[in-house]
Amino acid sequence: MIKAFLLIILILPSYLLADNTDGGFGSIANDRNKPLSLSSNSLSFNQETGTSRMKGSVSIIQGNTILSSDYAEISFNVDKNELERFYASGNVVLKSGNDIAKGNEAIYNFIKGELTFLGEVQFSQFGSTVKADKAVINTETGYASMTGNVQTFLLPRKQEGTGE
Numbered sequence: 001m002i003k004a005f006l007l008i009i010l011i012l013p014s015y016l017l018a019d020n021t022d023g024g025f026g027s028i029a030n031d032r033n034k035p036l037s038l039s040s041n042s043l044s045f046n047q048e049t050g051t052s053r054m055k056g057s058v059s060i061i062q063g064n065t066i067l068s069s070d071y072a073e074i075s076f077n078v079d080k081n082e083l084e085r086f087y088a089s090g091n092v093v094l095k096s097g098n099d100i101a102k103g104n105e106a107i108y109n110f111i112k113g114e115l116t117f118l119g120e121v122q123f124s125q126f127g128s129t130v131k132a133d134k135a136v137i138n139t140e141t142g143y144a145s146m147t148g149n150v151q152t153f154l155l156p157r158k159q160e161g162t163g164e
Contacts (some may be wrong), residue, residue: 034063040072050076058088065096069106083110092117100124103135114138121146127155 041056060067070090086108094101104119133148
C-alpha cells in the first residue's frame with residue numbers, strides 16, 4: 001500500500017505539471033523537477049482501485065506552482081503503473097508564476113493530455129482576465145477553448161521607453 005502511494009507522489013509532478021516548454025502557464029515547465037509537497041486534513045488510499053483522496057485544505061506545491069482546493073482525488077492505474085486522472089473541487093486555485101486559474105472544479109485527464117476547469121472559471125495574467133463557465137486546455141498543443149458566458153478583459157502591455 002505504501003509503495004503504491006509513493007508511486008503516486010513521485011509520478012504526480014510529471015503528469016499534473018505537464019511539459020510546457022513554450023512558456024504556457026506560469027512557471028510549471030521550470031517547476032516540474034522540483035520537490036513536491038502534498039498536504040490536507042485527511043488522506044486515504046485504496047490500493048485495489050488505485051484511488052487516493054485528500055480532503056480539507058488540500059495543497060500541492062512544486063516550486064512556484066501551487067494547487068489548492070477543498071478536495072482532491074487521484075486515480076492511478078495499478079496494472080499500467082501510471083496516473084489516469086486528477087480531480088479537484090471546491091475553491092480550486094492553480095497559481096504558477098504570474099498566472100492564476102480558478103474554478104469550482106478541475107479535472108486533469110492524463111491519457112488525453114487535457115486540463116478542464118468548470119464553474120466560475122477565471123484565468124488571470126498580469127491583470128488581464130478571461131472568465132467562462134468551462135475551459136479546456138490541451139497540455140500537449142496549448143490549444144484552449146472557453147465556453148459559456150465568456151468574458152475577456154485585456155490590459156495593454158506597457159511599451160518600453162514610453163513610461164506607460
